[in-house]
Amino acid sequence: MTPAEQRIFGMPMARLYPLYVAKVERKGRSKTDVDAVLQWLTGHGPEGIASEIEKGTQLEAFFRDAPALNPARTQIRGVVCGVRVEDVPHPLMQEVRRLDKLIDELAKGRPLDQVLRR
Numbered sequence: 001m002t003p004a005e006q007r008i009f010g011m012p013m014a015r016l017y018p019l020y021v022a023k024v025e026r027k028g029r030s031k032t033d034v035d036a037v038l039q040w041l042t043g044h045g046p047e048g049i050a051s052e053i054e055k056g057t058q059l060e061a062f063f064r065d066a067p068a069l070n071p072a073r074t075q076i077r078g079v080v081c082g083v084r085v086e087d088v089p090h091p092l093m094q095e096v097r098r099l100d101k102l103i104d105e106l107a108k109g110r111p112l113d114q115v116l117r118r
Contacts, residue, residue, distance in 0.1 A: 005093055009060035014053045020103050027107040037102045040116045041095075043068030063095045075117045076101050 001009075019033045040050050043066055052062055052098045063069070074097045085101050088094040106109050 001090070003031040005090060009058065009092060009097060011061050013058050013059060015057065017053050023062075023103060024106045027109065029106050029109075033106050033112055035117065036104065036112060037099070037106065041073055041099060041102065042066035043070065053088050059096060060092060063092060069095070072117045073098055080104060088112055 017034070022107060024030070024034055035046060039046070040045060042061065044052065045067075048067065061066075062094050073095075078084070078101055080097050080100045083097065085094065085097045088097050102115055106112070
């Protein structure tokens with residue numbers, strides 16, 4: 001694991017969540033949309049997400065202990081920060097990039113049903 005990956009995996013969801021919400025709200029989307037993405041991707045319910053944020057759960061544990069990672073998440077393809085999501089070698093980093101990709105799609109105005117691969 002690289003130092004950059006260690007830094008990212010150690011970030012608390014409480015630090016990232018407001019950044020995700022702010023990003024989509026600047027583009028006319030809502031916190032509810034971010035919550036829907038997190039629920040779809042990880043299986044955390046609304047109370048679970050709030051609890052993980054309140055506890056300061058690190059990103060690594062947030063994904064590792066997710067109740068049910070969505071099997072359809074493997075359909076998430078594309079580029080985030082110049083890196084193809086499907087080509088990321090580290091499994092946990094790939095999950096982080098998948099979340100980033102979904103948030104990017106929300107911010108770009110893609111309909112929620114399409115973002116969630118329904």
